[in-house]
Amino acid sequence: ESTSAAVKPETEAESKPTDDDDKDDKAAQSLLNKLIRNNLVNTTNQVEVLQKDPNSPLYSVKSFEELRLKPQLLQGVYAMGFNRPSKIQETALPMMLAEPPQNLIAQSQSGTGKTAAFVLAMLSHVDPNNKYPQCLCVSPTYELALQTGKVIEQMGKYYPEVQLVYAIRGNKLQRGMKLQEQIVIGTPGTMLDWCSKFKFIDPKKIKVFVLDEADVMIATQGHQDQSIRIQRMLPKNCQMLLFSATFEETVWNFAQRIVPDPNIIKLKREEETLDTIKQYYVLCNCKEEKFQALCNIYGAITIAQAMIFCHTRKTAGWLAGELSRENHQVALLSGEMQVEQRAAVIERFRDGKEKVLVTTNVCARGIDVEQVSVVINFDLPVDKDGNPDNETYLHRIGRTGRFGKRGLAINMVDSKMSMNILNRIQEHFNKKIERLDTDDLDEIE
Numbered sequence: 001e002s003t004s005a006a007v008k009p010e011t012e013a014e015s016k017p018t019d020d021d022d023k024d025d026k027a028a029q030s031l032l033n034k035l036i037r038n039n040l041v042n043t044t045n046q047v048e049v050l051q052k053d054p055n056s057p058l059y060s061v062k063s064f065e066e067l068r069l070k071p072q073l074l075q076g077v078y079a080m081g082f083n084r085p086s087k088i089q090e091t092a093l094p095m096m097l098a099e100p101p102q103n104l105i106a107q108s109q110s111g112t113g114k115t116a117a118f119v120l121a122m123l124s125h126v127d128p129n130n131k132y133p134q135c136l137c138v139s140p141t142y143e144l145a146l147q148t149g150k151v152i153e154q155m156g157k158y159y160p161e162v163q164l165v166y167a168i169r170g171n172k173l174q175r176g177m178k179l180q181e182q183i184v185i186g187t188p189g190t191m192l193d194w195c196s197k198f199k200f201i202d203p204k205k206i207k208v209f210v211l212d213e214a215d216v217m218i219a220t221q222g223h224q225d226q227s228i229r230i231q232r233m234l235p236k237n238c239q240m241l242l243f244s245a246t247f248e249e250t251v252w253n254f255a256q257r258i259v260p261d262p263n264i265i266k267l268k269r270e271e272e273t274l275d276t277i278k279q280y281y282v283l284c285n286c287k288e289e290k291f292q293a294l295c296n297i298y299g300a301i302t303i304a305q306a307m308i309f310c311h312t313r314k315t316a317g318w319l320a321g322e323l324s325r326e327n328h329q330v331a332l333l334s335g336e337m338q339v340e341q342r343a344a345v346i347e348r349f350r351d352g353k354e355k356v357l358v359t360t361n362v363c364a365r366g367i368d369v370e371q372v373s374v375v376i377n378f379d380l381p382v383d384k385d386g387n388p389d390n391e392t393y394l395h396r397i398g399r400t401g402r403f404g405k406r407g408l409a410i411n412m413v414d415s416k417m418s419m420n421i422l423n424r425i426q427e428h429f430n431k432k433i434e435r436l437d438t439d440d441l442d443e444i445e
């Protein structure tokens with residue numbers, strides 16, 4: 001099969017991601033994930049545990065009662081709707097709440113309950129009668145710090161004696177003052193200033209130090225050094241806890257500098273598979289034809305909800321406009337939107353208020369919209385060099401095995417180049433992608 005190579009109407013500007021899209025950094029992705037997630041991700045994998053002292057017994061709990069939490073905290077946990085500890089919490093919580101305190105490095109994908117776990121540890125360890133900071137928690141950005149702060153407030157709802165303060169730029173305190181709040185949460189730079197330059201915090205009195213989102217943290221210049229400088233001011237017996245969604249070599253090296261003698265907990269990411277997905281491709285000559293093919297597909301089958309991926313903001317905007325004109329309820333996710341705006345768009349889509357979500361590649365990275373049954377690659381995913389981006393392809397249309405519903409993926413091919421990319425994706429996964437004739441759609445569904 002061949003396609004007409006002559007037609008390549010997209011301009012240079014169209015085929016490259018814009019700078020704005022590139023600015024979409026790890027912190028924004030992480031915040032987006034927090035804003036749209038309101039429950040745990042399903043995990044079938046077992047946690048891997050590496051104990052500092054391999055001879056000490058390993059405790060794991062199946063209920064929050066077993067942890068002997070303060071009643072006010074248990075009440076807070078249940079008020080949040082938690083019935084039982086998540087996979088990672090089963091092992092992490094007993095470790096963090098043990099006496100004497102144990103250090104911990106924990107890695108698991110976002111949405112597995114890390115934040116809730118260390119918030120519970122901090123709240124358990126503070127003495128509300130002492131009116132000075134006892135727990136420090138550093139996050140990569142102001143917005144992420146606020147999100148963690150919200151969890152502390154929710155979980156500590158019935159424990160109002162414990163107070164919280166934000167060490168973030170713009171939060172100016174009077175010189176010479178001493179903080180009374182037991183928990184300080186903030187970004188590394190301000191936290192460091194508050195501990196050393198301004199002495200609002202006496203670091204020698206800190207019992208728990210939490211470093212959240214280590215992988216995001218080290219992506220920002222300076223954060224690594226600032227975190228290490230804070231850590232060095234803390235007493236030897238201070239409990240050090242570090243969390244990360246991913247664990248590359250660089251993160252690991254950093255983790256070991258922050259957390260001496262750690263226990264280590266890792267939870268493998270749920271594997272995505274193409275086994276439960278029907279994959280098709282459609283041959284077209286230009287974006288207008290791709291749009292026509294899309295309309296034909298919509299005319300032929302019932303699509304509850306679809307996500308459509310485009311390479312650029314311009315194409316995404318154009319397509320959303322065309323679809324609206326055809327009376328589709330369309331949501332558009334685009335690079336210039338604030339993270340909060342994006343979260344709102346995704347929530348509306350998840351609630352079924354819109355049936356089609358058009359998005360650029362960059363915007364949708366890391367988003368899971370589980371109930372979407374149809375995914376359309378209006379443009380195939382390619383990396384910066386124009387090679388097939390297999391990982392993104394898998395993440396877009398793949399499902400986590402056991403929980404996955406059957407899905408349908410349709411790829412739009414509009415040039416020799418994209419046909420080549422499709423072939424390489426097909427080879428990579430060793431899964432056939434069938435040709436679909438959109439003028440004769442009987443075979444589909």
Ligand code: ADP
Binds near residue numbers: 039083089109114115
């Ligand atoms: P992470 O920090 O790993 O991204 P979170 O702690 O933010 O994960 O948890 C993800 C979502 O699951 C949040 O909405 C949180 O309120 C919820 N959650 C956390 N622990 C539990 C639990 N034990 N039971 C039910 N929901 C939970």
